[in-house]
Amino acid sequence: MKHDDVLNKLNEYLDGELSPAESARMNAHLEACPDCRAELEALRELMRKARDLPASVQPGRDLWPGIAARLEDRSVVTGDFRRKRTFSFWHNRSALAAAATVVLIILSVLGSLRPWEQEVISSATEQITVISTFAHIDRASDRVSRNILTRFDRHGNVAAMEANDVLTRNIGIIDGAIADIRSALQTDPTNTRLAQMLRSEYQRKMDLLRTVADLLGDDTDTGMNPTT
Amino acid sequence: MKSTIIMLLCLTVMVLPAFADKNVDETKSAASDGTVSIDILAGSITVIGWDKKEVKVTGTLGDDIERLEFDVDGDDTEISVKIPDGRGNRDVDADLEIHVPQRSSLEIQTVSASIDIDKVSGDIEAQTVSGSVELIGKGGSAEIATVSGSIELKGSLGSVELASVSGGIEVTGVTGVVEAATTSGSIVIEDSDLEQVELESVSGSVEYSGPIHDSGSYELNSFSGTVKLTMSGSVNASIDLESFSGSIENDFGKKPERTSKMAPGSSLSFTLGNGSADISIETFSGSIHLMKG
């Protein structure tokens, strides 16, 4: 191998990018050539120094006040999927028709949740903010439904009905899981894994409800709400 | 003679029914790495990255769509359809093929349109109710959420987050990091080279087959669905399997133990090689299968 070739390829050799044949040729050359070996060692040394640089460096001053001042209030967790734009297609009537039946599910589901949410809190081993997030979904859904339901298009919509079915069925599946865990907890009340599972299923149900709320374009400033 | 023919042709055209789909063919300049947002109700969306600093939209719009809305504002391009207010909007399908600068990021929302994305390397976000999503990754990140649509990924991607309610999730031949959660859909990951994987389902099955990276972390959970982990090649991993009432089958020798006197469940913890990767599988009633690939 010529020296120029070697020098050019040393980097790739070090990064494991040469083919087995090329690596073998490189090895052979390096055994015979002290200059190239020195170069290799120097490169290795550089890479070692780079890896050993301190992983973190504290800034010279506390940057938090500057950051805190720029944080917008977020009492609502909306997935970043939707940017707040005024021209979202969800504002079209036909899309609202599709969405409207979905909202009705949320409301009916929320209605059935409230009686046992209290029970759940006391049996879970950790205080989870289930109540406050339910309340949020509650308020959000109220706002959304007030606007959507007044424009509900009764012509019906295949997509809406299918989504309706899917969501009802799957919330039912999660509810089934929750019931299974709760009865298992009765036979084994100190089982922390069961408690963790219970929390995960609530979170999942919450996420599902929130995803639907997101799909409905539930941003605080979508322009759908004339007043707060 | 010629003029008569021309006149006849014109009359024919004028008399043709006005119910033909409208064709679309518009091109605008755009930033090479801006964001392209696409919002349509139904139909199909095909996005292809190219090396021009332009966004080009071609396709057809259903009868009840008034027009295509296609605006560029700085780095942001927005594409949607205008549907007139009023009842009886039946034909609102838009079938669009959209070429975008390959480094663009995408934000796509639809109720039921199918989505196909190829050769785009920016960050990709997509939300559908029932539309399916097929993405061939080119190094960017992907966040996809659907209610009942299916999600299929291939290619190379940075971080991937997938969520479905009932739609199935399939990831094939992908490099990157994958998190996927579904309620009743199934999750299948194969032929992929992933360093970090978090998969969960409530009633659907979860399957991962592929190599295990020495510094990787693999978490597979299902409540009542089956979990199958097939590991190929040499494996260095600390493995932790737990099920409340499901069975555990292990190709690698060790047998599971009963977790407690009260529960019917089993657990199994062991190490392969130097134990550097983390593997954790948990189910409530689903069976767990650890297999050699």
Add this chain to the structure above:
Amino acid sequence: MPEVAVRTEATLISSAQRGDRGAFEQIYRLHVGRVYAICLRLEADERRAEELTQDVFVRVWNKMGSFRGKSQFSSWLYRLAVNVVMEDRRTRVRRSRNETPSEDAVTYASGHVGRHTDASLDLELALRTLPSGARDVFVLYDVEGYKHEEIAAMMGITTGGSKAQLHRARKLLREVLK
């Protein structure tokens, strides 16, 4: 023990996602060092790095809702930091390609002597002398450990371009540090 620490961070993350600024401040304190280090090495300028660090955390706050996982928050965060730096570059006039170590660099270096060995101090200073394209790739590949595909995607260049810049950076640094 490690399990407890992870759980604490997971709790902080969900609280922050719900708008709890106190929790977000904790997250900031846990990660600011890493984020600042990334910004500083990519930008080679303390003031810029401080501004960018703040931009990063504001962006993290806005994007918290889209973070749905537990175990890779830090990689998500650091990747976001790199993206913020790259985006900032695109909206600014590029500085001249051959920079000499600024006054700031010397002050910074002497202020941080305790944390560095001699060798790494030299490297930090030498890094600042690299042209920005080469410096970016060296920092992302050799210091931070990203792969060429990832770097190419983040920087909007080709994988081949990334490799070329890396080789150039290593060669230049070898020269400077001789």
